[in-house]
Amino acid sequence: MARVLRLPDHGRLIVCTDLQGCLQDYDRIVEIFEQAREESGGHAHVLFTGDLVHGPHLEVDEWPDFLGEYYRDQSGEVVEAFAALRDTYPGHVHALLGNHEHGHIGGPHTAKFAYDEVELLESRLGPARTLHLRQVLRSLPLVALAPCGAVFTHGAPAATIDSLAEIEAADLDAYGEDSPLDILAVPVIGPILWARSASPEAARRFLGAVGGSISIFGHDVIPRGFERIGDEQIVVSTSFGVFDANKVYLDLDLGGHYRTVHELRVGHEILPLYPDKAHHRRG
16 A cells, blocks of 8 residues: 555645544544535535544543543444545545554554553454554555645654655555564554654754655643744644543644644644533644
């Protein structure tokens, strides 16, 4: 499958980061996307930037505040709903591979909420649903590019590359059987899937190599919903680890051009997932 998704130069793009099995937030994003489709005459896209899967398995009284809003993991249902939505709106529904998805198709097995989250989810799904899960995840690209200047990855733009060809040639099976920490040393896929930060210099080099001006990613949790880093980077938290009042998504104009992340404005491009719960803020 193609490692790079190329988005069009017109329409709207709804961007959602790390759901980690939260079906309620997935359903809310779909509602926003379908409204955008109606408002734009069908010229709307939705992009999930990875980590659709692997949420907590905790009761309410076990839930720590640092995990944000309470929910029960429904990873299988989220992936199946995504696949069905993609079939319903061909060419308009997209997702990137995240480090948690990678574990199901050759990457290191994550252990955030279970000793082996890959094994746990697949045992819950059973053989037939696991096969479908893997087929869906195998189809996901690593990077999305938009002519408006936005470049999307799961992790921070820390990969050292000179051209898009290096991303297209990336081997998802390059990871061996050593410590999961070793994945960061694997060229291209390690940083793209796992890096939590990138220096301004690294970000500019990555963006220059792929022809973009701003980097948009998730992976890390930003309790207030988003964080700009310099002129080139913005981390967005739509779901996991954040309380409903602070969850945000992006609504981008694919026909525009974003030169810096400061052109993404609260109340315009940066929007609350749940407006009725949102804290009013500037910036």
